[in-house]
Amino acid sequence: MTINKSIQLNARNITSDEYFYGHKACGGCGESLALRLALKVLGEEAYLSLPAGCMAAVSFIYPNMAFKNNAIITPFASTAAVATGVAAGLKALHKDHLSVAFAGDGGTADIGIQALSGAIDRGEKFIYICTDNEAYMNTGIQKSGLTPFGASTTTTPAGKVIRGNIKPKKNMFEIVAAHGIKYAATASVGYLEDFMNKVQKAKEADGPAYIHVFSPCPTGWGHESDQTIALAKEVVDNGLWYLAEYENGRFRLNKKPDLSNDVRPYLKGQARFRHLKDEDIENIEALRGEKWAQMLAEWQ
Amino acid sequence: MKNFKRVPVPTLTSLSDYPLGSSCKSFHITDQNSGWRVFMPVIHLDQCVSCYRCYLVCPEGAIHQNEDQKFEIDYDYCKGCGICANECKIKAISMVKEEK
Numbered sequence: 001m002t003i004n005k006s007i008q009l010n011a012r013n014i015t016s017d018e019y020f021y022g023h024k025a026c027g028g029c030g031e032s033l034a035l036r037l038a039l040k041v042l043g044e045e046a047y048l049s050l051p052a053g054c055m056a057a058v059s060f061i062y063p064n065m066a067f068k069n070n071a072i073i074t075p076f077a078s079t080a081a082v083a084t085g086v087a088a089g090l091k092a093l094h095k096d097h098l099s100v101a102f103a104g105d106g107g108t109a110d111i112g113i114q115a116l117s118g119a120i121d122r123g124e125k126f127i128y129i130c131t132d133n134e135a136y137m138n139t140g141i142q143k144s145g146l147t148p149f150g151a152s153t154t155t156t157p158a159g160k161v162i163r164g165n166i167k168p169k170k171n172m173f174e175i176v177a178a179h180g181i182k183y184a185a186t187a188s189v190g191y192l193e194d195f196m197n198k199v200q201k202a203k204e205a206d207g208p209a210y211i212h213v214f215s216p217c218p219t220g221w222g223h224e225s226d227q228t229i230a231l232a233k234e235v236v237d238n239g240l241w242y243l244a245e246y247e248n249g250r251f252r253l254n255k256k257p258d259l260s261n262d263v264r265p266y267l268k269g270q271a272r273f274r275h276l277k278d279e280d281i282e283n284i285e286a287l288r289g290e291k292w293a294q295m296l297a298e299w300q
Numbered sequence: 301m302k303n304f305k306r307v308p309v310p311t312l313t314s315l316s317d318y319p320l321g322s323s324c325k326s327f328h329i330t331d332q333n334s335g336w337r338v339f340m341p342v343i344h345l346d347q348c349v350s351c352y353r354c355y356l357v358c359p360e361g362a363i364h365q366n367e368d369q370k371f372e373i374d375y376d377y378c379k380g381c382g383i384c385a386n387e388c389k390i391k392a393i394s395m396v397k398e399e400k
Contacts, residue, residue, distance in 0.1 A: 011352035018361040021306055022329040025359065027336060027381035033359040063312065064331070065324035192356055218381075226382030229357050 009196040014040045023066035025058040028225025030189045030215030030232060031131040032058065035102060037192060038129055038211075041199040044069060045097040047090065049083040051076045051112060053104040054138040055131070079103045079112045080119035080128055087126045098203065099126040105146035106136045108212075109172045120179040120208045127202045128210045130172065133217040141220045145170040148240075149287060150280050151272045153220075158275035168287055173212050177246040182207035184246040188214040190233030194243060194254065201245075214241050222271020234266045239288050242295065251299035259292055306377065308332060333360070337380030339395040345370055347392035354384035354393060 019039035025032040035055055039046065048071035050056040056073045059066035074082040083101035090097050103112055108130040116128060135153050136142040143153045149168045152158040156165040177184045183205035187195035195213055202209035216232050218225040235241045238261040243254040263284060267273040276284075308329050312318055319328060343354070343363075348371060355363045355371060362374040363384060385393040 011356035016364065021327065021361050022308075022333065022377055023360075024333070027359075027379035028383055029359050029381075033357065036359065036361050037356075060324075063319050063324060063328060065319075065326060065328040068326045070326075224382070226386040228359075228381075228383055229387055 009041060009200055010193050014196065015043070017044075017068075019044060019068040020059070020066055021068075022064070023058045024061060024064075025054065026217075026219045026225070028218040028228045029054075029058075030217060030228045031055060031104070031133055033192075033228070034129070034131050034189050034195065034213045034215045037196055038100075038102075038199045039067075039069065041196050042098060042100060042127070042203060046100045047086050047097060048072070049074050049079055049086060049099070049101045051079040051103050051107040052138070053107050054133075055102055055104070057138050074101075076107060076111050078115045079107055080116040080126075083126045083128065084119045084122060084124040087124045099124075101126065101128045103128070103130055104136070104138070104144075105130060105132040105134060105172075106142075106144040108132075109145040109170050113175075116176070116210075117179065120176065120181050120210070123207050125206070126208055127199075127205075128208070129199070129202075130210070130212045131215045132172075132212055133215050133220060134169075135217075135220055137217050137220040146172060149284055150267075150276050152275060153272070163275055163277065163280055164272070173210075173244065173246070176210045176212075177251065180249065181210055181246065183209040184211070186212045186214070186242060186244050188232045188236050188241055188243065189216070190214075190229055190231070190236055191243065191255075192229075198245070201247075220272070222274075223269055227269060231266065231269060237261060238263050238266055239292055240266065240284070242291075244295070244299065251295075253295060253299050256296075259289065263288070306374070308376075332376040333379050334376050337378065337398055339380050339382065340375065340398045341373060341378065341380065341382065341384050341393050342396050343371055343373065344392045344394070347390060349390065349392070351389070353387055353389065357383050357387045359383065 020036045079101045083099045087099035141153050142155045147165045150164045152164040158164045173186050185198040216228045239257040239259050245252045362378045366372045385395050
């Protein structure tokens with residue numbers, strides 16, 4: 001099961017310098033790990049734009065500053081607009097630096113989607129990294145457009161009749177790819193080498209690039225803080241999340257999971273899915289089967 | 301190996317020690333995260349094979365190689381989440397209850 005055949009970056013050859021340190025994220029935060037490793041690939045010369053969200057809340061605590069890079073907090077709805085503005089400014093100054101936006105799932109799929117769509121449409125060279133933890137975690141676990149079916153959040157609580165979220169996840173990766181973007185990819189913090197190489201590809205892309213990285217949240221999902229990486233790996237192995245790329249107008253799957261894998265160990269390890277009954281789990285498996293039938297048929 | 305054992309900036313005593321306006325210098329870190337911990341990870345260097353796994357998976361970036369090429373934990377910023385101990389394939393990291 002090779003993930004990315006030409007693996008160039010790994011733990012040994014990335015820089016030992018840290019660009020994100022001393023932040024106040026919860027112990028075991030998958031999102032901060034994605035941010036830390038992405039910055040190791042992008043380097044000190046990346047200019048960051050972050051909307052209101054976990055990563056802004058944990059790093060810009062006055063008088064603390066957890067970034068080594070230049071970083072700015074943007075209005076919630078305009079992350080990608082600010083990032084392309086920064087890119088235009090860098091171009092005007094003849095600086096060969098990168099503009100990078102980091103937003104959570106709510107800031108990408110719900111609130112920031114029009115700014116992102118416009119920015120991709122304008123074709124500016126910038127990188128947008130969506131760290132997907134499947135709800136608005138910063139404000140206290142409210143449902144977002146990327147919350148999966150069955151998950152209990154404070155706005156979709158598990159009751160007797162309606163058990164958690166009734167809608168499946170939005171296909172954010174395909175929405176972005178539909179713009180004809182230069183490079184888009186999905187990743188998971190369970191496969192970190194694969195993620196780092198995708199960030200490298202995004203850095204080299206000749207135009208806008210988007211990476212959607214699946215990053216567990218121990219506080220919001222209700223799992224042990226040491227299970228972050230294990231869950232992010234398991235979700236790829238059982239097919240509930242996928243590793244794919246969109247390049248030159250074509251989709252490509254990086255990994256084919258074994259769809260006969262049981263999803264129960266993954267679901268039952270998290271408090272947000274603990275209420276699910278057998279029929280709900282069958283529904284989740286049916287959704288997974290549907291999605292993979294489409295991907296295997298169209299993305300080969 | 302750079303920036304390992306980051307030392308917090310001196311205690312803020314007067315108003316002029318605080319950053320002015322809404323911007324800060326990069327890595328202006330004034331306090332530590334060590335108080336968050338209940339269990340602390342301990343690397344057993346006699347078992348460690350330097351696979352870099354713990355360094356890669358640490359969300360804090362608190363694990364680094366020192367001058368002797370041995371892995372070391374910056375306990376000032378380790379939050380004790382246990383990812384390193386869970387991911388270590390040869391179990392060379394154990395979580396120990398911290399005496400306070």
